Each structure stands twice: as C-alpha cells, then as structure tokens.
Amino acid sequence: MIEIKDVTKDFPGEKRAIDSLNLTIPDGKIIGFLGPNGAGKSTMIKMLTGILPISSGQVTLNGLDIEKKPIAAKKLFGYVPDQPDMFLRLKGIEYLNFIGDIFDVPKQIREERIERLTKQFNIYEALGDYIQTYSHGMRQKIIVTGVLIHDPAIWILDEPLTGLDPKSSYMLKEMMRTHANEGNTVFFSSHGLEVVEQLCDEVAIINNGQLIFHGDMHELRDQYQSDQSLEEVFLELTNNE
Numbered sequence: 001m002i003e004i005k006d007v008t009k010d011f012p013g014e015k016r017a018i019d020s021l022n023l024t025i026p027d028g029k030i031i032g033f034l035g036p037n038g039a040g041k042s043t044m045i046k047m048l049t050g051i052l053p054i055s056s057g058q059v060t061l062n063g064l065d066i067e068k069k070p071i072a073a074k075k076l077f078g079y080v081p082d083q084p085d086m087f088l089r090l091k092g093i094e095y096l097n098f099i100g101d102i103f104d105v106p107k108q109i110r111e112e113r114i115e116r117l118t119k120q121f122n123i124y125e126a127l128g129d130y131i132q133t134y135s136h137g138m139r140q141k142i143i144v145t146g147v148l149i150h151d152p153a154i155w156i157l158d159e160p161l162t163g164l165d166p167k168s169s170y171m172l173k174e175m176m177r178t179h180a181n182e183g184n185t186v187f188f189s190s191h192g193l194e195v196v197e198q199l200c201d202e203v204a205i206i207n208n209g210q211l212i213f214h215g216d217m218h219e220l221r222d223q224y225q226s227d228q229s230l231e232e233v234f235l236e237l238t239n240n241e
C-alpha cells in the first residue's frame with residue numbers, strides 16, 4: 001500500500017507542480033494515475049520513489065516513510081521511469097546482474113528469471129549488447145525485467161506501455177493483473193484513457209497538480225451523464241484552460 005498524505009511540490013520559480021495531494025493506493029488492485037501531459041504525474045511518482053524531495057507532506061510505502069527510511073522503503077518497490085535511458089554504458093546482462101546484486105537475488109533464481117523474462121520480451125539475444133544500442137521499447141523491457149528479477153511487492157510504473165510493441169504490452173498488462181491479484185500494489189501512470197479503461201480497478205485523475213477524481217470506472221461514469229463516453233468525461237474534467 002502507498003499512502004500519499006498532503007503532498008506538495010514546488011520547483012523554484014515555477015507554478016506549484018503538486019498541490020496538497022492525498023491518495024491511498026491499496027493492495028490487490030491496479031490503480032491508474034491519469035492526467036494530461038504536464039499534469040504532474042511524473043513529479044508525483046518521483047516523490048513516491050525518493051528521486052525528488054517532497055516540499056511538504058509525507059509518502060509511506062507499506063508504512064515506511066520514503067524520506068525517513070529510504071533504504072528500507074526502496075527495497076519494497078520496483079520502478080519503471082518514463083525515460084528509460086539509464087545505464088547506457090552497461091550491457092543488458094550487466095544491468096540485470098547489477099540489479100540482482102543490489103537486491104541480493106540468489107544466482108540460480110536470477111539466472112532462471114533473466115532467461116525466462118528476456119525470452120518472453122524478445123530481448124534475450126540482445127543481452128550482450130550495450131543498452132546504448134537498444135531502442136526505447138527494448139530499454140523499457142530491460143528495466144521491467146530488472147524490476148521483475150527482484151520481485152518487489154510494489155510496482156510503480158510511469159507510462160510503462162508507451163513505446164512497447166503489442167505483444168510486450170499485452171504481456172506487461174497480464175503481469176500487472178497477476179501481481180495485483182496476488183495481493184500486491186500496482187500503480188501506473190498514463191496520459192491515455194484506453195489502457196486505463198481496460199486495465200484499471202481504480203483511477204486517480206490529476207490535473208494541474210491537483211487530484212480531481214479517485215474511484216472506480218463506475219463511480220467516474222456515475223458522476224457524469226450516461227451518454228458521455230469516458231473520453232468525454234476525461235476531457236471535461238481536465239479542460240480548464
């Protein structure tokens with residue numbers, strides 16, 4: 001479970017990026033974090049994961065405060081960033097072993113998972129190549145594989161399906177479903193509705209740094225006229241300019 005309590009983020013000289021956001025992300029469900037470009041999704045996610053300092057408020061992961069207990073909290077989650085352009089000078093296999101080392105994944109389990117997952121994602125043959133030479137989708141898949149290797153309870157995924165080929169996208173969605181069904185936390189962001197509509201149990205909608213809706217699809221539709229499509233509802237909610 002992730003608890004976001006009254007979190008605000010100010011960047012110097014910029015308008016408030018996150019404004020007093022409260023959100024509880026429960027276990028056992030897939031929660032979509034939806035909002036147009038620039039709404040504040042990545043900023044909030046970077047605070048959840050301890051990448052950006054929180055200006056005020058608190059984030060806890062399974063009860064552990066991300067700022068007060070960063071190491072213990074970071075052991076609990078896997079994170080797929082929106083820009084998967086990291087560790088470019090490592091080979092794929094070096095990156096995965098690096099993750100395995102950090103999270104103390106036993107050699108045998110690690111090898112089994114690396115082989116199975118990278119074959120499923122169709123990047124097995126590229127493991128000996130530098131991540132620098134990978135496409136956007138391949139970089140995402142190597143990071144997703146890294147997350148799955150250490151098998152964390154909490155998944156935090158920032159626009160994970162953008163740039164994935166249909167098969168990999170399907171696989172990742174299935175994995176998200178399985179992980180949630182096993183009682184774990186799955187929180188992912190998206191600027192598009194389709195994925196959220198087919199995949200999420202609950203949706204949290206953010207606009208201009210403020211949470212404007214949290215509930216299931218049913219509740220979202222209930223708030224609006226029944227003849228409106230979800231897309232129309234979303235556009236109406238986020239249409240402020």
Ligand SMILES: Nc1ncnc2c1ncn2[C@@H]1O[C@H](COP(=O)(O)OP(=O)(O)O)[C@@H](O)[C@H]1O
Nearest residue numbers: 011014017035036037038039040041042043044
């Ligand atoms: N490092 C930063 N410095 C200043 N402003 C930032 C920084 N990161 C994000 N912002 C601003 O915060 C707002 C939210 O951005 P972001 O969280 O990336 O939105 P989203 O992920 O929903 O597209 C934007 O106005 C963006 O310009």
Ligand SMILES: [Mg+2]
Nearest residue numbers: 041042043082
């Ligand atoms: Mg973003």
